[in-house]
Amino acid sequence: MSQLRIATFNLLHGQPLAPDGAPRPYPADAGGPLAEAVAALDADVLALQEVDRHQSRSGGTDQAAVAAKAMGATDWRFAAALHGRPAPVAGWVPEPSAPDGLRVYGPGDVGDGALPSYGTALLTRLPVRHWRARRFAPAPFGLPLRVAGRRGLTPVPDEPRAALAAVLEGDHGPFTVVAAHLSFVPGWNMAQLAGIRRWIADLPQPYLVLGDFNLVGAVPRTVLGGATALERTAPRARVRELRAARRARPALAESRRRRVREPRPRLPGWYDLARTPTYPSHRPAVQFDHVLAVGVPRAAVGPAAAPRTAVSDHRPLLVEVSL
Secondary structure (H helix, E strand, O other), X not given: OOEEEEEEEEOHHHOEEOOOOOEOOOOOXXXXXXXXXXXXXXXXXXXXXXXXXXXXXXXOOEHHHHHHHHHOOOEEEEEEEEEEEEOOOOOEEEOOOOOOOOEEEOHHHOOOOOOOEEEEEEEEOOOEEEEEEEEEOOOXXXXXXXXXXXXXXXXXXXXXXXXXXXXXEEOOEEEEEEEEEOOOOOOHHHHHHHHHHHHOOOOOOOEEEEEEOOOOOOHHHHHHHHHHHOXXXXXXXXXXXXHHHHHOOOHHHHHHOOOOOOOOOOOOOOEEXXXXXXXXXXOOOEOOEEEEEEOOOHHHEEEEEOOOOOEOOOOOEEEEEEO
């Protein structure tokens, strides 16, 4: 079976950081540090969060396109959760002429001169059968958070989030990969993650869900397992078929009929492919970034790593998987 390198990386818009975590200015080639970090991962599938496109703060770089070139991706998508510019303190100033809602960009849109945007990307070296994207509304309130380059806590409003799903062609058939960046508001992010599981229910397994979930420990896999347990459409359809067949039997067989019981929902075994701290990058203490899977044998999972890079306050999470 082929060994694939699967990675997720919150870019912090490609912000260069000093060894102590302090922000550094972007170099003349603003996309250079990002390209080096992505090339070093050598990933076959890469999910990116906090991605800038044509933002002045990151040198006007199309960061998804830069990352795609650096890793040799054959296909990719960037889902713009919002169009606008970061506000001086926190939040975003929307572009008055920006498109409403979600906008998805791909290789054919490089150099299109579109308005500045920000969102999530998914890049791959594998053939893609199908792309899908969705946008999550922000929570109605924010939270005080630590922001790189600022002391203490900064009140930060929540922002729209985006997720991308791709059905990829592996050596032994299709599988589904999701890239997501979830809200930092507790409870709101759990609802978003459960929504993702229902959103991909019609796509082929195995599933790999990657991203910065702003959730720690067993919470993400518990949420995904719970969302799966609620999906009972297929069992109910099967029960209806059995009941219809039973009604069609001759009357003589009525006495021997057995009650058809609706199968109980079963948790399919979502689990973390890698457990290692990823944040903050200069001194990792917690794991916000995850690679979760179902339908992937544990024996197929190889080594995992969270290497230090010269950009972002998150470390990338990289794992090898045989698919």
